[in-house]
Amino acid sequence: MTVDRRIRVGIDVGGTFTDAVAVDATTLALVGQVKVPxxxxxxxxxxxxxxxxxxxxxxxxxxxAGDVTFLAHGTTQATNALLEGDVARVGLLGIGSGAGAVFTRRLASFGKLELAPGKRLPLSYAHITDPFDEAAVRAAVERVRGAGAEVLVATEPFGVDRPEGEQAVLETARSAGLPVAAAHEITSLYGLHKRTRTAVVNAAILPRMLATADLVDASITKAGVTAPLMVMRCDGGVMSLDEMRRRPLLTILSGPAAGVAGALMQERISEGVFLETGGTSTDISVVRRGKVAVRHATILGKTSYLNALDVRTVGVGGGSMVRLAGGRVTGVGPRSAHIAGLPYACFAAPDELRDARLATVRPMDGDPDDHVVLDAAGGRFALTLTCAANALGRVPDGDFARSGQESARAALAPLATALGTDVAGAARAVLDAGTKQVEAVVDAMIRDYRLDRDTAVLVGGGGGAASVTPHLAAHTGLEGRIARHSEVISPIGVALALVREQVERIIPGATQEQILAVRAEAEQAVVAQGAAADGVEVEVTVDPQTSTVRAVATGATELRTQDRAHRADDTERLRSAAGSLKARESMVRVLAGTDAYTVYGTEVRRRFRGRRRPVRVVDADGVVRLGVPDAQVATTTVGAAGEALAALVRDATAYGDGGVRAPAVRLLVGARIADLSGVLEPDALLALARSELRSRGADEPVVAVVEPRS
Structure with a gap:
């Protein structure tokens, strides 16, 4: 029997260390990890x-090298370049005549954008009245090139709908031998100012990112790796190297995205909050219905058209120092033991903590002098959140942050004396103070994304995960766990990430054909970047208020099939569903199923609120992949789905002052959950359903989960 040796490799480039992991391409098990400066x-x-x-x-x-079937890396290079002001001078070629020229000329003000203290975005502007006048375009290019421009951007009012002018300028400008881009290529959303600013910032980091990409590509090819190199995006997916060369801005803010991608793919979260805790801070992000939550990112203090992970950072990490005033713990952090240059007290040997005395210090000039340290036989140590978690037994065996229980309790003993309590009480006081700040953000994100608290889980990642997530879960009553291999969850996320592409168009009164065209464009884009066509999933959203049609396509670079030797049995899946539904197992029944999923439901009667039928979709691993608070479930076949879905949608469509609102529909077919919930118009919804089922056999079963909208 031939052993499958194929691996997926993920590399996460951090500010201090570069972490790399190898994941078995079949079982997705971690088979190796390294850390280099x-x-x-x-x-x-x-x-x-x-x-x-x-x-x-x-x-x-x-x-x-021949065993590598997938290789991707995430990098903070783009983010650091902007933060440090280490960018290329951009030559902005504004197009316009008559009244429109006034708006284009104003874009020269982007040269005032502050990148870092004392550093502004280097930009040279030249105006072009007629984009088809090649001599005038060449003269404009020479003006900005003479001013030091290393990369060119062309922009014109209404360039999204009429891109011919921008394209003509690019054709002529390419002869200058510089990288070129048109604003409409970077984003197809309206708004000249924001669209151009996004394109200019993208261009500013382009030369540096191109140089790195070429070096990495050449080096891995020389090393014998034949798998195409992929790069982490800021929305939790990966893109091809060619796509990164065109839109390097998509890699900015991608650091936190790698961690949540790891939690999503390895931990199979369908609804919850991911907390990636390092030594100094915790990045908090949301997974809703099996997808990461994204929004338009703020770059250089301004909103952009860049879709990035919605991540909120709190200055509390495993190394955060305890603060004491007036005989009580007043807070934890944001200063950490790392900043103070001190070791954690809990990692000291018991002998080193002999005769420990409590003292308070200023970690840095200008800080309050209320940060707790221990002066002991072995020197000075910081009292941290990790010390409290270990003292209270919150850190599991084998965890990256696990210390000896004797040392942890000895570290907390002087604080307990100062607080007039025991060691456990002192540890709880520290953990309460630290997680209080995190809890406020978690609660806000649960509200913002309307997560169901019955199904939402807290998943901790990062080296400091055990210092925050277990105590927060215990305090809030939410289910919580630490991700496997939490200290390398980011490179695991890079290794497991799916190819992702998002296409947005503003189409007033979009027809079915236009919506399907946007969907097809997104699907074709991920296939062009190496995703296997049979496994691509596309989520379409139509926002009637902004007339925005958005399609997000995801797919793997090869059809990954996991080892099915350790799948959950009927009892385990029922237990998982009942736990999520907060119901006794005897009250939960199987409503439908496919080879990949089982659908469970129960009935809830509440006084004055009528009857609800909550539903949970559980996969073969026993993981809840979808939770719906009230839904109708129906089973049909691909051949009969058209008529069956039309009846289901017709019966569940709501009519009111706000217009027509089709139900939120998800289809379980094969190994996929096709999410059609982003479409409110019934005919467009049914057209998308037909598109999802087009390539399937007529006898293949389909399960529809239909959720009426209020």
Whole structure:
């Protein structure tokens, strides 16, 4: 029997270290991990560290370059370039005549955008009245090039609907030998100012990102890797290297996206909050109905048309120092032991903590002098959130942050004396203070995204996960757990991430044909980047208030099939569904099923609120993949689905002052959950359903989960 040695490799380039993991391509089990210093100062930049990490990883995992079927990396390079002001000068070519020229000329003000203290976005502007006048375009290009421009952007009012002018300028400008881009290529949303600003910022980081991409690509090819190189996006997916060369801005803010991608793919979260806790801070993000939550990102203090993970950061991490005043714990952080240059007290040997005395210090000049330290036989130590978690037994065996119980309790003992309580009471006081700030953000995100608290789970990642997530779960009553291999959840996320593309169009009164065209464009884009066509899923949303049609397509670069030796049995799946439904198992019944999913439901009667039929869709692993508070479930076949769905949608469509609102529909077919809930117009919904089922056999079963809208 031939052993399958194929692996997926994920590499996460951080500010200090570059982490790499190898994941078995069949079972998705972790088979190797390494950590090397990030090579900021090497002649090849961060590319050198990526290749070094890959070489060490292959040795550790006992694999060769030929075993790599997928290779992706995430990098903070784009983010750091903007934060540090290390960007290229942009030559902005504004197009317009008559009254329209006034608006275009105003775009020269982007040269005032502040990147870092004392550093502004380097920009040179030249105006073009007629984009088809090649001599005038060449003269404009020479003006900005003479001013030092390294990359060119063309922009014109109404360029989304009439891109011919921008395209003509690019055709002529390419002869200058500089990278070129048109604003409509970066985003197809209306708004000249915001669209151009997004394109200009993208261009500013383009040359540096191109240089790194070329180095990494050449290096891994030389190393013998034949799998195409992918790059982490800021929305939790990956893109091809060619796509990154066109839109490097998509990699900005991608650091937190890698972690939540890991939680989504490895931990199979369908509804919940992911908390990635490091030494100094916690990044908090949301997974709703099996998808990461994204929004238009703020870049350089301004909103952009860049769709990025909605991540909110709290200055509380595993190394956050305890603060004490007036005989009580007043807070934890934002200063950490790392900033103070002190070791964690809980990682000291018991002998080193002999004769420990409590003291307070200023970690940095200007800080309050209320940060707690221990002066003991072994020197000075910081009292941190990790110390409290270990003292209270919140850190599981084998965890990255686990310390000896004796040391942790000895570290908390002087604080307990100062507070007039025992060690457990002191530890709870510290953890309460630390998680209070995190809880406020978690509650806000649950409200903002209308998560169902009955199904929402808290999942902790990062090296400091155990210092926040377990105590927060216990305090809030939400289900909580620490992700497997939490300390390398980010590179795991990179290794498991799906190819992703989002297409947005503003189409007033969009027809079925136009909606399907946007869907097809997104699907074709991920296939062009290497996704297997048979596994692509597309979610379409139509926003009638803004006339925006949005299609998000995701797919794997190969059809991944997990080892099915450890799947949940009927009893385990029922238990999982009942736990999520907060119902006794005897009150839960099977409503429908496919080879990949089982649909469970129960009935809830509430005084004055009538009857509800909550539903849970559970996969073969026993993971709840979809939770709906009130739904009708029907089983049909692909051949009969057209008529059956039309009747279901007709009966559940709501009519009112706000217009027609079709129900939220999800279809279970094969191994997919086709989410059609983003469409409110019944005919468009049914057209999308037909599109989803078109390639399926007529006898294949289909389960429809139909959720009426209020």
């Amino acid at each position: 990030t090579s900021h100062h090497h002649a090849d930049g961060v590319a050198h560290g990526i290749v070094q990490a890959l070489e060490e990883l292959l040795v550790k995992a006992g694999r060769t």
